[in-house]
Amino acid sequence: REAREVLFFPAGITCVERLLAAAEREAEGVEGVGLFPPRCSCPLPHEDEGPFGRLLGRLLGARPSLQLCLFAFSSPQLCRAVLVLHRRGVRIRVVTDADYMALRGSQIGILRRAGIQVRHDQDSGYMHHKFAIIDKRLLLTGSLNWTTQAIQQNRENVLILEDAEYVKLFLKEFEKIWENYNPA
Amino acid sequence: REAREVLFFPAGITCVERLLAAAEREAEGVEGVGLFPPRCSCPLPHEDEGPFGRLLGRLLGARPSLQLCLFAFSSPQLCRAVLVLHRRGVRIRVVTDADYMALRGSQIGILRRAGIQVRHDQDSGYMHHKFAIIDKRLLLTGSLNWTTQAIQQNRENVLILEDAEYVKLFLKEFEKIWENYNPA
Numbered sequence: 001r002e003a004r005e006v007l008f009f010p011a012g013i014t015c016v017e018r019l020l021a022a023a024e025r026e027a028e029g030v031e032g033v034g035l036f037p038p039r040c041s042c043p044l045p046h047e048d049e050g051p052f053g054r055l056l057g058r059l060l061g062a063r064p065s066l067q068l069c070l071f072a073f074s075s076p077q078l079c080r081a082v083l084v085l086h087r088r089g090v091r092i093r094v095v096t097d098a099d100y101m102a103l104r105g106s107q108i109g110i111l112r113r114a115g116i117q118v119r120h121d122q123d124s125g126y127m128h129h130k131f132a133i134i135d136k137r138l139l140l141t142g143s144l145n146w147t148t149q150a151i152q153q154n155r156e157n158v159l160i161l162e163d164a165e166y167v168k169l170f171l172k173e174f175e176k177i178w179e180n181y182n183p184a
Numbered sequence: 185r186e187a188r189e190v191l192f193f194p195a196g197i198t199c200v201e202r203l204l205a206a207a208e209r210e211a212e213g214v215e216g217v218g219l220f221p222p223r224c225s226c227p228l229p230h231e232d233e234g235p236f237g238r239l240l241g242r243l244l245g246a247r248p249s250l251q252l253c254l255f256a257f258s259s260p261q262l263c264r265a266v267l268v269l270h271r272r273g274v275r276i277r278v279v280t281d282a283d284y285m286a287l288r289g290s291q292i293g294i295l296r297r298a299g300i301q302v303r304h305d306q307d308s309g310y311m312h313h314k315f316a317i318i319d320k321r322l323l324l325t326g327s328l329n330w331t332t333q334a335i336q337q338n339r340e341n342v343l344i345l346e347d348a349e350y351v352k353l354f355l356k357e358f359e360k361i362w363e364n365y366n367p368a
């Protein structure tokens with residue numbers, strides 16, 4: 001059955017350390033990781049089934065490819081997840097908004113320095129999309145910017161669609177923007 | 185066949201006067217409106233098939249009900265469309281963000297003064313959704329705020345889904361927010 005899901009935020013503050021640490025250990029090739037999931041002793045709830053845990057889980061499942069088309073990307077945890085994918089050899093491309101990218105807290109510089117391909121807009125309007133395409137198979141799209149405020153405090157939605165027709169339309173939009181923002 | 189469509193913006197500046205004028209004349213009960221669509225002599229292109237024309241067309245098709253859950257609503261043309269629906273007797277409820285509502289150019293005051301039910305958030309975070317539910321049958325959701333800048337200048341998307349499962353999830357979210365924002 002195809003994935004059909006909507007994530008509604010705010011998520012409440014939960015700790016996703018275990019989820020991220022497990023993925024990081026797996027990317028490093030640590031053995032037996034499935035048997036001994038990393039622990040975290042912080043006082044926050046450890047809910048992998050909340051909307052943020054589910055978003056991270058979907059993202060961490062990416063292989064072989066990920067396209068991100070995001071107005072704002074400042075969540076350190078989502079950045080860690082993308083870095084894990086990059087280490088794992090997932091082919092990643094990122095399109096973002098030049099104005100937001102310049103703000104303090106943006107994680108775009110970190111992604112670039114890690115060697116991930118990033119392009120930004122040259123337009124007067126905003127590059128206001130907030131979508132991700134995982135493995136050219138799964139579309140994540142909605143109102144949610146990838147910021148801690150959006151995840152923890154705002155009313156937001158993310159649709160998850162495993163639908164060839166919608167994926168194709170968004171992939172075409174991504175490729176169009178990717179070419180438009182070619183600095184060469 | 186169920187509606188499956190994605191609108192990508194920016195739309196370029198087109199004139200939607202004919203579309204709106206036709207709907208307004210119909211709401212007033214002017215006869216023979218289908219035979220003589222109103223003309224407009226402005227120099228802009230009159231494209232009803234661009235993304236903005238299609239969005240307006242979907243919206244103007246609403247009866248008997250419309251739920252709007254919008255962070256920002258400042259487009260005068262989308263406001264005219266909602267006022268037409270109100271005059272036509274469509275049951276309309278609007279949920280919006282308090283901070284944006286207070287900005288100049290917001291159309292929320294106009295909707296309220298026309299007698300449309302509006303509720304706004306009381307939260308510290310933003311009410312950042314941008315979705316509409318038409319006739320409890322059609323879901324419009326994406327990155328697009330209902331502002332002229334977003335329509336004409338930003339890179340944006342609106343998914344149109346005629347899908348009972350997704351509509352139900354978003355309607356549930358709408359009702360939850362509607363109750364949360366009850367001023368009583």
Ligand SMILES: [Zn+2]
Nearest residue numbers: 015017040042
């Ligand atoms: Zn923890």
Ligand SMILES: [Zn+2]
Nearest residue numbers: 199201224226
């Ligand atoms: Zn005109």
